[in-house]
Amino acid sequence: MSELRIDGVSRWYGNVVAVNNITMTIGPGVTGLLGPNGAGKSTLIHLMSGFLAPSTGSVTLDGAKIWHNPEVYRKIGLVPEREALYDAMSGWKFIEANAALHGLPEPREAARRALETVEMTEAASRPVGTYSKGMKQRIKMASALVHDPSVLLLDEPFNGMDPRQRLQLMDLIRKIGAEGRTVLFSSHILEEVEQVASHIEVVVSGRHAASGDFRKIRRLMTDRPHRYAIRSSDDRALAAALIADGSCSGVQLDPKNGLQVQTVHFGQFSRMVPRLAASAGIRLFEVAPADESLGSVFAYLIES
Numbered sequence: 001m002s003e004l005r006i007d008g009v010s011r012w013y014g015n016v017v018a019v020n021n022i023t024m025t026i027g028p029g030v031t032g033l034l035g036p037n038g039a040g041k042s043t044l045i046h047l048m049s050g051f052l053a054p055s056t057g058s059v060t061l062d063g064a065k066i067w068h069n070p071e072v073y074r075k076i077g078l079v080p081e082r083e084a085l086y087d088a089m090s091g092w093k094f095i096e097a098n099a100a101l102h103g104l105p106e107p108r109e110a111a112r113r114a115l116e117t118v119e120m121t122e123a124a125s126r127p128v129g130t131y132s133k134g135m136k137q138r139i140k141m142a143s144a145l146v147h148d149p150s151v152l153l154l155d156e157p158f159n160g161m162d163p164r165q166r167l168q169l170m171d172l173i174r175k176i177g178a179e180g181r182t183v184l185f186s187s188h189i190l191e192e193v194e195q196v197a198s199h200i201e202v203v204v205s206g207r208h209a210a211s212g213d214f215r216k217i218r219r220l221m222t223d224r225p226h227r228y229a230i231r232s233s234d235d236r237a238l239a240a241a242l243i244a245d246g247s248c249s250g251v252q253l254d255p256k257n258g259l260q261v262q263t264v265h266f267g268q269f270s271r272m273v274p275r276l277a278a279s280a281g282i283r284l285f286e287v288a289p290a291d292e293s294l295g296s297v298f299a300y301l302i303e304s
């Protein structure tokens with residue numbers, strides 16, 4: 001059982017601050033590292049895997065510094081975001097070569113075990129170039145697992161996958177977490193993270209925005225005020241009806257963009273608007289979320 005600890009860590013590239021004074025602890029099981037693009041997730045993963053030195057603060061595994069510590073590297077497996085595979089090589093040869101690079105005493109047996117873990121035994125003798133995106137991702141995982149690390153780090157593992165491949169990979173990540181390993185994967189999609197991870201760490205603009213159980217974070221996200229843009233046959237009358245109804249916290253009539261409405265009761269609001277419009281004889285042309293971009297969700301989280 002291993003514990004990763006990031007303590008007061010910052011990392012900058014020139015004058016870009018990619019990670020800003022982050023403290024977090026990652027224990028056994030599956031943790032999702034959630035954040036929008038450019039939040040600092042890859043930088044954090046590279047700090048945890050020993051590829052980058054922190055500019056300040058410390059990154060440790062079970063109390064031992066990770067940077068420049070080959071003893072610790074043996075306990076860590078990294079699945080990078082980029083492809084890093086050789087199309088002409090068979091899956092089997094690729095994993096065995098990785099086992100040999102690790103200096104493992106029985107590379108063939110280690111490769112067999114890793115391929116079995118990721119359920120790639122059957123396809124292992126085929127060239128990597130013939131694999132689907134999902135199979136390639138599993139081969140990358142086998143290569144990260146070949147030396148039997150207690151920590152597995154995955155950078156955006158679900159990128160570019162179709163829904164079936166995504167479900168298979170989710171099962172696999174859960175299985176590896178259930179073996180008692182410390183598994184951390186990054187993603188910018190909340191739904192993805194909440195399906196796999198029992199614990200979530202959220203980073204926004206290099207800062208630590210939230211941490212904990214996904215239900216808690218989901219609530220933080222769904223309880224935030226939602227803004228909608230509405231266009232109807234009579235925006236003024238609809239605005240009056242919405243104010244009278246009382247389930248909106250703000251209504252603004254904008255001659256150019258129609259009606260801008262703010263509500264905290266998302267479910268109630270989406271049921272109420274069509275009913276209210278129908279009873280006032282108003283036709284709805286469009287009800288669209290005005291702030292559904294992930295950026296705004298994360299911005300809300302960091303403010304709360």
Ligand SMILES: Nc1ncnc2c1ncn2[C@@H]1O[C@H](COP(=O)(O)OP(=O)(O)OP(=O)(O)O)[C@@H](O)[C@H]1O
Nearest residue numbers: 013016017018035036037038039040041042043044
């Ligand atoms: N080698 C580098 N040199 C300069 N700036 C960098 C470098 N690597 C990352 N950055 C910057 O640091 C910030 C964090 O980048 P990082 O790749 O860690 O974020 P991310 O959350 O993984 O984003 P993405 O999902 O887009 O990869 C960004 O502003 C990025 O432009």
